Amino acid sequence: MIELTGLTKRYGDKIAVDQLSFTVRPGIVTGFLGPNGAGKSTTMRMLLGLDNPTAGDVRIDGKHYADLKDPLKYIGALLDAKAMHGGRSAYNHLLCLAQSNGIPNSRVSEVLDTVGLTQVAKKRAKGFSLGMGQRLGIAGALLGDPEILMFDEPVNGLDPEGIHWIRNLMKSLASQGRTVFVSSHLMSEMALTADHLVVIGQGKLLADTTMADFIRENSRSYVRLRSPQQERLLDVLHQAGITAVTAGNGTLEVDGSTSEQLGELAARHHLVLHELSPQRASLEEAFMQLTAESVEYHAHSENGAPPPGTGWGAAPQQQKGA
Secondary structure (H helix, E strand, C coil): CEEEEEEEEEECCEEEEEEEEEEECCCCEEEEECCCCCCHHHHHHHHCCCCCCCEEEEEECCECHHHCCCHHHCEEEECCCCCCCCCCEHHHHHHHHHHHCCCCCHHHHHHHHHCCCHHHCCCEHHHCCHHHHHHHHHHHHHCCCCCEEEEECCCCCCCHHHHHHHHHHHHHHHHCCCEEEEECCCHHHHHHHCCEEEEEECCEEEEEEEHHHHHHHCCCCEEEEECCCHHHHHHHHHHCCCCEEECCCCEEEECCCCHHHHHHHHHHCCCCCCEEEEECCCHHHHHHHHHHHHCCCCCCCCCCCCCCCCCCCCCCCECCCC
């Protein structure tokens, strides 16, 4: 378990982390999200004692990282896949870590096999691709068979097979009752991996909730309808006190009613529907909605407008019943 209480980090006048308090619990994958500059990397570095907090406290299974004997047996972390001696082979890199943490040498071959690097175990790390470096970094995190795993951008540089592998690995580790804390900018992957989310912006805690609750609370859900009898459908919806808005391509969007209710209403009036589909926002859309005011670096197109897809856009034009 990882516990943060009022964790704060200042660099001169800049507050990188601002009174963060949350708990990363065992048995689930906890995603750690935030825009660039939100303070995620600084927070992770403080967890491992690489940066000292200005205020607050962080504990690993009730202890400060500095008080852990053979820390790799408690927590394994991947923060920077390039943080290794390039002149050492993959095997010798892990062997040094094992011997300095009281880990049996036999464990080195085991984790190399787990991450798929057995065939290149004797090759120097400086010749590794980005994806191979990531795998070696993950092997280092697994070396002590710790109860707590922490990964920063673990899929960076991995091919589709590697991404699928690391996703299943994190889920498997959590299913064993371990604590898994992972930071990533790849929202589509996080949506498939994480059970719980901690979201920060400008160093402050914005959300600490389940994946499902996060999406529901920070996005719009609606039902999309399409019918060759659109005008009559609008009349029926209006008579039932239901507001519909047009959304282009001959579709209507309805808030506040379920697809079952709308389907039954259409059936009672013998209306043909070509589409009746409940729509739920993606994790990316919910994340952008919540963190819109916390983004430190805004990109703009050449005419000065935000790039397409970075905002929610104008509301659809209301039709009958609005």
